[in-house]
Structure formats: structure tokens, C-alpha cells
Amino acid sequence: MLLAVELDRLGAPFGVRALSLHPGAILTPLQRHMTTEEMVAAGWIDEEGNTVNPVSKSPEQGAATQVWAAASPRLAGMGGVYCEDCEDCDVSVPAGTDDTRPGVKHHALDPAQAARLWAFSAELTGVDPFA
Numbered sequence: 001m002l003l004a005v006e007l008d009r010l011g012a013p014f015g016v017r018a019l020s021l022h023p024g025a026i027l028t029p030l031q032r033h034m035t036t037e038e039m040v041a042a043g044w045i046d047e048e049g050n051t052v053n054p055v056s057k058s059p060e061q062g063a064a065t066q067v068w069a070a071a072s073p074r075l076a077g078m079g080g081v082y083c084e085d086c087e088d089c090d091v092s093v094p095a096g097t098d099d100t101r102p103g104v105k106h107h108a109l110d111p112a113q114a115a116r117l118w119a120f121s122a123e124l125t126g127v128d129p130f131a
Helices: 002-014 029-033 036-041 059-071 111-125
Strands: 020-022 082-084
Touching: 002 111, 020 059, 059 082
Parallel strands: 020 082
Antiparallel strands: none
């Protein structure tokens, strides 16, 4: 999320926009290297292999947010945002308040931390296309 925030800041003058998203909890063949016992312990499936997580999505449902984000006129000209369930999310209310609305955490969109992570990544890889 932080890298998308900084990529959007750096790329926007060139017409490059970036965002981040979460597709949701999806059981796909990526779990093929895990044992049934590990997936049961994680609460993803029962001992018969049936999905038990109520928030699990099908691969098609998981792909929906990516497709929506790529094609939605609602996001035209927007960047540095976080999307989930075919919506761009508001920043969540800070911990310790009575309001418990979901959303993206403030620290995940912090421009100073995004710039710091970008610089550190560029230093480690030796690649900074905007330098």
C-alpha cells in the first residue's frame, strides 16, 4: 500500500496512477503445498475439506475488485487509494475512539512513510525509475 502511495505521487505528473487493493480470502491452488491439517488449523476448511470461513470468496469474486479498479470510471484520475470489495475505502477511525467503521488504516497511506519505503527499496535494489 505504501509503495502504491509513493508510485502514485511520483507517477501522477506522467499520467501513471497507482492504487492498492485486497482481493479477499480466497482458497485457490496456492494452498496446494499446505496440508489439510494446516488449513483446518487456520480455520479455512473443515476436516472434510469444505470451506468454513464465512468471508471466503471464490476466485471469481476475488478477481472482481481488480477488474472493477481497472475499469471503473469512479476511480478515473484517482490514485494512492486502497480498494476492497469493489469500493475505494475511507481511512478508518483511529483506535481508541467509539467509532469502529472499517477502512484502511491511516499509517498504510502515510505519505512520509511511503517516501521512506520507496527510497529504502530503491537503495536495496539499485532501481529508481523516477531518480
